[in-house]
Amino acid sequence: xxxxxxxFIVIEGVDRSGKSTQCxxxxxxxxxxxxxxxLLTFPDRKTPIGGLISNYLTxxxxxxxxxxxxxxxxxxxxxxxxxxxxxxNNGCSVIVxxxxxxxxxxxxxxxxxxxNWCMQPEVxxxxxxxxxxxxxxxxxxxxxxxxxEERYENINIQKSVKAVxxxxxxxxxxxxxxxxxxxxxxxxxxxxKDVLIKVKEVETSPIENLKF
Ligand code: Z5A
Ligand code: MG
Numbered sequence: 772x773x774x775x776x777x778x779f780i781v782i783e784g785v786d787r788s789g790k791s792t793q794c795x796x797x798x799x800x801x802x803x804x805x806x807x808x809x810l811l812t813f814p815d816r817k818t819p820i821g822g823l824i825s826n827y828l829t830x831x832x833x834x835x836x837x838x839x840x841x842x843x844x845x846x847x848x849x850x851x852x853x854x855x856x857x858x859x860n861n862g863c864s865v866i867v868x869x870x871x872x873x874x875x876x877x878x879x880x881x882x883x884x885x886x887n888w889c890m891q892p893e894v895x896x897x898x899x900x901x902x903x904x905x906x907x908x909x910x911x912x913x914x915x916x917x918x919x920e921e922r923y924e925n926i927n928i929q930k931s932v933k934a935v936x937x938x939x940x941x942x943x944x945x946x947x948x949x950x951x952x953x954x955x956x957x958x959x960x961x962x963x964k965d966v967l968i969k970v971k972e973v974e975t976s977p978i979e980n981l982k983f
Contacts, residue, residue: 774862774975775862775974775975776859776860776862776973776974776975776976776978777807777808777858777859777861777862777863777864777865777970778859778864778865778900778901778966778969778970778972778973778974779855779859779864779865779867779897779898779899779900779901779973779978780797780864780865780866780867780899780900780901780902780903780966780969781867781869781870781872781899781901781902781903782794782866782867782868782869782902782903782905782962783869783870783872783873783902783903783904783905783936783939784903784904784905784906784907784936784951785905785907785912785929785932785933785936786918786923786924786929787912787915787916787918788905788906788907788912788951789905789951789955789958790868790869790905791812791868792955793903793905793955793958793959793962794810794812794866794867794868795810796955796959796963797866797959797962797963797966798810798866800959800963801864801866801963801966801970804967806864806970807861807862807863807864808863808864808865808866809858809863809864809865809866810866810867810868811851811854811855811865811866811867811868812867812868812869813844813847813848813851813867813868813869813870813873813874814828814844814847814869815847815850815851818847818850820843820846820847820850821847823835823843824840824843824844824847827840827843827922828921828922828923829920829921829922831922837878837881837882837883837884838884838888840878841874841878841884841889841892842892844873844874844877844878845871845874845892845893846892848870848871848874848893848896849892849896852896852897855867855897856897856978859897859978860978864966864970867899870899870902871893871896871981872902872935872936872939873932874889874892874893875889875890875893875935876932876935876936876939877923877928877932879935880928880931880932880935886935887983890983893981893983894980894981894982894983895980895981895982896980896981897978897979897980897981898945898978898979898980898981898982899945900945900969900972900973901945901946901947901965901966901969902939902943902945902946902947903946903947903948903949903962903965904936904937904939904940904946904947904948904949905949905950905951905958906933906936906948906949906950906951907950907951907952908952909926909930911951911952912926912929912930912933913926947965949961949962
């Protein structure tokens with residue numbers, strides 16, 4: 772019997788676009804269909820590096836240097852490099868809630884943070900087979916229940932981040948833009964359909980690495 776790897780799926784999008792909801796539902800539905808799937812979330816706040824990130828996000832008085840926090844977010848992904856590859860190589864699909872593109876988007880909108888510099892620490896990480904971008908119009912974004920208390924949770928930052936995500940979706944070959952304004956179930960059915968196709972499509976192809 773020939774070896775079959777899992778698919779590497781990422782969901783990106785602005786705050787409250789439903790990423791975590793959709794990631795959980797995908798893992799659940801793949802499981803129901805007898806397909807192995809595991810959920811990973813970035814930032815992963817449970818590791819020591821993730822703890823520093825969580826403190827930065829929740830404590831707005833924390834004055835960590837912009838390049839330092841950028842590298843911590845990237846390091847938090849590198850911590851999971853082997854885990855992601857092991858899962859994929861063991862035939863388990865990996866569903867990821869935010870990835871390198873969030874890292875690049877949220878950092879590169881800051882003053883004096885060059886986007887090419889921001890991309891470099893992500894180079895060499897496993898490349899997703901498919902990235903879903905959940906989109907909301909500015910009006911829809913503003914109408915979602917109030918932002919929380921964390922850093923970055925304001926409409927101007929989210930609008931700037933949305934523009935970076937849009938550029939990725941236009942330039943990268945493996946992105947699919949999905950309106951996040953539909954019902955949770957309708958969005959899920961759309962995503963699941965594409966994920967099932969992707970699982971079949973990549974099962975015998977090598978895992979690629981990110982390059983920008
Ligand atoms: N960040 C960074 O700077 N650099 C990096 O490298 C990474 C991240 C990886 C924390 O991220 C911050 O870290 C984030 C980017 C930055 N800052 N911001 N903004 P996070 O992932 O921990 O948190 P978040 O994604 O921003 O927020 P969130 O609340 O987890 O959003 P979500 O996952 O997209 O949404 P959700 O939890 O699935 O749903 C939110 C609510 O909407 C919930 O009540 C749902 O039931 C409801 N919902 C979901 N879907 C729908 C639909 N379709 N209709 C109506 N209501 C819905
Ligand atoms: Mg979330």
